[in-house]
Amino acid sequence: MKYTAVSVRQLDRKGKPWQARAKYKDTQGKWKELSKMLPDAKGKREAQRIAKEWLDALNAEADLMPNAGKASTVDKTFMEYLKHQLDTGEIERSTYSNSIHSYNKYIKPYLGDYIFATVDNTVINSWLTKLYNLGLSKNTIHTTYARLKKVYNYFYNNGELLKDPFKGVKMPKKGDVKVTHLTNEQMDNVLEAVYLDFEPQDPMYVGILLAFYAGLRRGEICGLRWNDIDFNRHAIRIRSAVGVSEGKGLRDYTKYFLLGR
Numbered sequence: 692m693k694y695t696a697v698s699v700r701q702l703d704r705k706g707k708p709w710q711a712r713a714k715y716k717d718t719q720g721k722w723k724e725l726s727k728m729l730p731d732a733k734g735k736r737e738a739q740r741i742a743k744e745w746l747d748a749l750n751a752e753a754d755l756m757p758n759a760g761k762a763s764t765v766d767k768t769f770m771e772y773l774k775h776q777l778d779t780g781e782i783e784r785s786t787y788s789n790s791i792h793s794y795n796k797y798i799k800p801y802l803g804d805y806i807f808a809t810v811d812n813t814v815i816n817s818w819l820t821k822l823y824n825l826g827l828s829k830n831t832i833h834t835t836y837a838r839l840k841k842v843y844n845y846f847y848n849n850g851e852l853l854k855d856p857f858k859g860v861k862m863p864k865k866g867d868v869k870v871t872h873l874t875n876e877q878m879d880n881v882l883e884a885v886y887l888d889f890e891p892q893d894p895m896y897v898g899i900l901l902a903f904y905a906g907l908r909r910g911e912i913c914g915l916r917w918n919d920i921d922f923n924r925h926a927i928r929i930r931s932a933v934g935v936s937e938g939k940g941l942r943d944y945t946k947y948f949l950l951g952r
Contacts, residue, residue, distance in 0.1 A: 694715045696714045697743065699729070699738040710729065711726065711727045711741070712724050713726075713742075714848070715729075725749070736858055764803060766799055769807075769839070769842055772842045797834060797835045798835065807846075810843075810856045811861045833862070833865045836863050843857060885899050907927075908932065911932045914932040915927070916931045931945050932945070932946055934944075
């Protein structure tokens with residue numbers, strides 16, 4: 692992404708600090724602004740100078756972002772874009788792992804060797820046909836399509852691609868949302884199995900009952916600490932969760948929530 696313009700203004704009234712604003716387009720092609728306070732600026736001219744230095748620094752950083760070189764394959768470009776998202780904190784490691792897994796199964800075998808900039812809507816439609824022929828669910832195809840489109844949106848809206856290869860391609864529909872829950876009989880079976888197969892001191896005993904009665908996810912259960920439990924109020928505060936990373940060089944990690952639930 693490139694920052695195309697910068698402006699300065701003084702907040703409210705004389706004596707207040709100056710503020711710089713830089714404009715850029717996001718991955719959807721919409722104009723956005725980034726602002727920065729300039730407390731050291733003593734006047735408009737100095738504020739403009741500092742703002743210009745800030746703009747140059749932003750664009751120097753942007754130059755380090757992934758680019759769609761003429762010889763770059765879909766494989767190389769897609770992986771660099773995902774890595775950039777991970778490094779900048781735009782996605783978590785679990786999302787990164789899931790994206791890599793999906794990419795290796797449904798994108799790389801069909802498009803990985805294509806030169807990224809030469810892919811067009813004919814190639815995309817042919818790829819979608821192959822996914823449908825695999826008998827994949829609507830949601831899997833929709834999610835895979837959206838992941839690849841997001842990467843192309845990034846480079847197209849940055850001006851690195853002259854054409855959007857997804858233009859004229861019909862976006863796959865999402866499947867119906869499945870409502871899954873245990874019946875009363877199944878709930879009785881779960882509890883019976885827990886009480887018969889595990890002892891109260893067994894971690895699985897506690898974990899299954901937390902999931903059963905409190906509706907906690909696996910990562911939330913694994914992230915619990917003793918100080919998350921209020922024994923007087925009989926309440927549990929979820930402040931962290933363990934994220935699972937599946938990939939070379941990646942490890943499971945703990946993510947923290949600003950507000951517990």
